[in-house]
Every structure is written in C-alpha cells, then in structure tokens.
Amino acid sequence: SYWDDREKFIRKEKSRELGADLVLNEKEEKVNEILMNYKLRELDEGMLNPAGYLPAQHFFHSKKAMDKSKVFNLIQKLPKGASLHSHDTGIASEEFLLSLTHKENLYGCERGQNFLLKFFKDNSSLDNSCQWKSLKKMRAQRKDFEEFLRGKLSLVVADPMVKYPDLNSVWRAFINLFRNVGNMIGYKPVFQEYFYQVLKELHEDNVMYMEMRGLLPEVYDLDGKIYSPEEVVGLYVETLEHFKHDYPSFYGAKLIYAPSRHVDNSTVDNYLKILKNIQKLYPDFIAGFDLVGQEDLGKPLSEFIPQLLEIKDQTKFFFHAGETNWEGETDLNLIDAVLLNTTRIGHGYAILKHPEVYRAAKKNRIAIEVSPISNQVLKLVDDLRNHPAAILVADGYPVVICCDDPSFWGAKGLSYDWYYAFMSFGSRDSDLKLLKQLAINSIAYSSLDLVDNSDLLTKWQLSWNTFIDDVLKEHGVMYSKPRSIVDV
Numbered sequence: 001s002y003w004d005d006r007e008k009f010i011r012k013e014k015s016r017e018l019g020a021d022l023v024l025n026e027k028e029e030k031v032n033e034i035l036m037n038y039k040l041r042e043l044d045e046g047m048l049n050p051a052g053y054l055p056a057q058h059f060f061h062s063k064k065a066m067d068k069s070k071v072f073n074l075i076q077k078l079p080k081g082a083s084l085h086s087h088d089t090g091i092a093s094e095e096f097l098l099s100l101t102h103k104e105n106l107y108g109c110e111r112g113q114n115f116l117l118k119f120f121k122d123n124s125s126l127d128n129s130c131q132w133k134s135l136k137k138m139r140a141q142r143k144d145f146e147e148f149l150r151g152k153l154s155l156v157v158a159d160p161m162v163k164y165p166d167l168n169s170v171w172r173a174f175i176n177l178f179r180n181v182g183n184m185i186g187y188k189p190v191f192q193e194y195f196y197q198v199l200k201e202l203h204e205d206n207v208m209y210m211e212m213r214g215l216l217p218e219v220y221d222l223d224g225k226i227y228s229p230e231e232v233v234g235l236y237v238e239t240l241e242h243f244k245h246d247y248p249s250f251y252g253a254k255l256i257y258a259p260s261r262h263v264d265n266s267t268v269d270n271y272l273k274i275l276k277n278i279q280k281l282y283p284d285f286i287a288g289f290d291l292v293g294q295e296d297l298g299k300p301l302s303e304f305i306p307q308l309l310e311i312k313d314q315t316k317f318f319f320h321a322g323e324t325n326w327e328g329e330t331d332l333n334l335i336d337a338v339l340l341n342t343t344r345i346g347h348g349y350a351i352l353k354h355p356e357v358y359r360a361a362k363k364n365r366i367a368i369e370v371s372p373i374s375n376q377v378l379k380l381v382d383d384l385r386n387h388p389a390a391i392l393v394a395d396g397y398p399v400v401i402c403c404d405d406p407s408f409w410g411a412k413g414l415s416y417d418w419y420y421a422f423m424s425f426g427s428r429d430s431d432l433k434l435l436k437q438l439a440i441n442s443i444a445y446s447s448l449d450l451v452d453n454s455d456l457l458t459k460w461q462l463s464w465n466t467f468i469d470d471v472l473k474e475h476g477v478m479y480s481k482p483r484s485i486v487d488v
C-alpha cells in the first residue's frame with residue numbers, strides 16, 4: 001500500500017498541472033510521441049552533460065543550438081495562438097532593424113553610451129539636439145561600423161555575465177537601446193513599416209493575434225509634422241488593416257497604452273486624458289492601460305491609486321507587477337494590481353512570495369504573462385528551471401508565454417520563449433497537452449470579447465488540426481483510424 005499511496009500522490013500532482021485536463025485524440029497522441037521522443041533525448045543528454053542543457057544556458061549562448069533543436073522546430077510550426085506581452089519598439093528582429101539603417105536620409109550621433117539615429121530631409125535641416133552626421137558617410141568612413149552599430153541595437157554580447165554584472169547595468173543598456181532606435185522608428189513611413197514587420201514576423205511564427213504595449217511615442221515626418229498620440233494610434237490601425245488585407249488569416253491586434261511609470265501625478269493625469277481620447281476614437285483597438293519601465297526604480301502603482309480608481313470601471317488594466325528579485329517594496333505592486341482588478345499581470349515574477357496575492361489572483365483568474373528570455377537577460381534568473389513559472393505550471397495557474405522585447409536579445413517571434421518554457425517549466429513528462437494549453441490560454445486570457453474569443457479559438461483549432469496532420473505527414477506516419485468493432 002506504500003506504493004499505492006505513492007502512485008496516488010504522483011497522480012494527484014499530475015492532475016493539477018497546466019494542461020492536465022486536456023484529452024488528446026489519436027492523431028495528437030501520435031504527434032505527442034514524436035514530440036516526446038525529441039524532448040526526452042534532449043533531457044537525457046542534459047542529465048549526462050548538465051552544462052549543455054539549453055535552458056541552463058544564457059540565451060545568447062543557447063540560441064544557435066536551439067535553432068537546430070527538433071523540439072524547437074516543432075514549436076515553431078505549432079499554432080501558438082496569441083502574443084500578449086511585448087513592447088512597441090522592441091519587437092522586430094535585429095536583422096530587420098539593421099536593414100532600416102540602410103535607408104536614405106538617416107543620420108547618426110554619438111552621445112555618451114548612446115548612438116542616436118534620426119531621419120532628416122537633408123544636411124541643412126538637421127536639428128541641434130545632437131551633432132548629426134550622415135549614416136552613409138559614417139558607414140563609409142568607419143571600418144568597424146557594422147560591429148559598432150550592432151552593439152547599439154542589441155544587448156547581445158559574447159560574455160553577458162561580464163558585460164552586465166547586475167540588474168541595473170543591464171537595464172541601463174536596455175533603456176539605451178530604446179533611445180537609440182526610438183527616433184529611427186519614429187519616422188512616419190518607418191513607423192508603419194516597423195509595425196507591419198512586427199505583425200509579419202509573428203504571423204510567420206504561427207501567431208494569429210497580438211496585444212502590444214505601446215508608449216505612443218512621438219512620430220514625425222520630414223516636413224516637421226509631429227503626430228499626436230491619437231494620430232499615432234490611427235497609424236497603427238491603418239497599418240493593421242493593411243496587414244490583414246495582405247494576410248487574411250491573421251486575426252488582428254490590439255494596443256495596451258503603456259507609458260512610463262517614472263513620472264509624476266500630473267503626467268499620469270495627462271496619460272489618462274490620452275487614454276480616454278483613444279478609447280473613444282478606436283474602441284475596438286484599445287485594450288487597456290499599463291505603466292512600464294524598470295519597476296524597482298520607477299514609481300509604484302500606489303502613487304497613483306486615486307487616479308487609477310477613477311478609471312477602473314471604464315478600462316482594463318494589464319499591469320507590469322512583481323518584475324523584481326526584491327521583496328517587500330517593489331513587489332507590493334502585485335497587491336495593487338490585484339486590488340485594481342487587473343486583467344492580467346505582466347511578469348508577476350515575485351508572486352510566489354505573496355501567498356495571499358497568489359490565492360486572490362488565482363481565484364480571479366488573472367493570467368500571468370511570463371517572458372522567460374526577458375527574465376533571464378534582464379537578470380532575474382539564470383537557469384530557467386529555477387523560474388517561478390515552473391511552480392505556476394505545476395499548480396495549473398493560468399500562465400501565458402510572452403516575448404517582451406525579442407529585438408534586443410536576438411530572438412524573433414514567440415517560439416524561443418515557448419521552447420524555454422516547455423523545456424524548463426514542465427516536468428519530464430509534460431507533453432503536447434502543456435503546449436496546447438498554453439496556446440489555448442493565450443486566446444482565453446486575451447482581452448477579446450466572448451464572441452471574438454470563440455471566433456479566434458475556432459480558427460486556431462483549424463490551424464491546430466492542420467499542424468497535427470502536417471507533422472504526421474512529415475514524419476511519414478501513415479495515419480488510419482482504427483476500425484471499430486462495428487466496422488469489423
């Protein structure tokens with residue numbers, strides 16, 4: 001009976017895991033066999049050589065091998081549903097960012113650690129905010145220019161542990177990247193081209209829908225026009241329509257207005273005015289509100305409670321909260337997020353240190369947006385098996401996997417984060433059910449209303465079925481339905 005008890009224990013725990021309630025059909029079971037074959041091979045190799053296990057490595061070092069992983073290749077093809085947490089100017093691939101730097105009329109300027117980029121009509125219309133030089137000329141004159149430029153558009157380095165010894169240093173470099181690319185992406189035609197590319201890369205990565213956080217930055221054209229935040233939203237909507245026209249199987253996107261948390265109350269008043277305007281102008285496109293920036297150094301949500309309470313019933317919140325390793329100050333944002341009835345929590349890395357918050361958030365079905373690579377690169381965790389999301393997954397907490405700012409760590413789309421999640425957060429025998437549940441969660445916990453939600457889910461189910469068939473075909477599995485007794 002000892003062994004019975006043990007067995008019961010194991011079964012009970014398994015039944016709580018994310019995805020445990022799903023039942024795979026016969027075709028899915030076959031795909032699962034293929035997936036688990038690949039997965040167990042990587043796990044067994046990892047047991048023999050722990051340093052070679054990819055989730056134990058920094059993403060800058062693991063990416064090359066990940067590209068070749070069979071598990072990763074399957075995840076790339078898998079319809080992942082929605083991408084629910086990423087930031088306006090940190091999403092498109094580094095390769096695409098670099099291609100933008102070959103455009104005409106681009107100027108560069110070195111200032112301290114920054115290398116700013118901006119478009120001007122010609123040499124005579126440069127502004128005096130910096131000593132601008134034509135990028136074309138710089139490129140021709142400087143031998144190591146490509147390497148230099150790459151260093152200004154990406155965090156990727158050979159030895160991240162040396163280059164970024166602590167969380168503040170990596171955040172300083174990270175913020176500088178947003179500054180470097182900000183003006184380049186802010187040029188109106190590039191702004192639209194960039195957003196189009198964001199959607200395209202997600203679409204190519206088998207993602208059907210996106211909710212993106214955005215600052216609504218200043219957008220300009222060469223004649224000196226500056227677009228207002230309301231007009232900037234208009235540019236997004238126009239580009240989205242254009243994209244959906246070109247790729248009708250892409251379901252859509254929404255924007256979470258997410259400006260900086262490093263501000264005073266009157267600035268937040270201004271944010272809320274903008275929010276009201278854009279909600280009125282584009283009710284279907286605006287999903288809600290959030291505040292962003294390094295949480296440890298920015299203002300806590302508690303600074304803005306009366307203001308946030310005032311709009312609580314008219315808007316959904318998607319607060320970043322608990323993206324910290326500290327306990328007792330920054331992480332109290334988690335309490336405010338839950339009290340303000342946030343729809344989802346961004347990161348929520350500290351939530352397990354708060355059992356009451358955890359209990360309330362679970363009861364209110366507040367999904368947690370987990371971004372594995374972001375948390376590793378921005379120095380909350382090294383080995384992803386030690387990420388708190390492993391516990392969330394074991395407890396069946398509604399987790400969604402997100403990519404945050406793939407641009408700046410050399411990733412692309414969602415698949416790299418999904419791979420890390422699958423290989424770190426589940427147990428040895430977590431299988432296709434976990435992946436399927438993560439995809440379903442990304443739709444179920446999106447801000448889509450009930451009708452759109454079930455519409456997207458139906459469309460996702462169709463691509464899921466195609467995916468299953470494709471994997472079977474590719475692996476030469478001849479699938480024929482077993483004949484039932486009646487058939488015989």
Ligand SMILES: O=c1[nH]cnc2c1ncn2[C@@H]1O[C@H](CO)[C@@H](O)[C@H]1O
Pocket residue numbers: 087088089090175178213214215292293294295320323374404405
């Ligand atoms: O993980 C994150 N936590 C908090 N803020 C972030 C994160 N990633 C990006 N941003 C912030 O988003 C803005 C661009 O929209 C940037 O200013 C950056 O600081």
Ligand SMILES: [Zn+2]
Pocket residue numbers: 085086087320346404
């Ligand atoms: Zn974020």
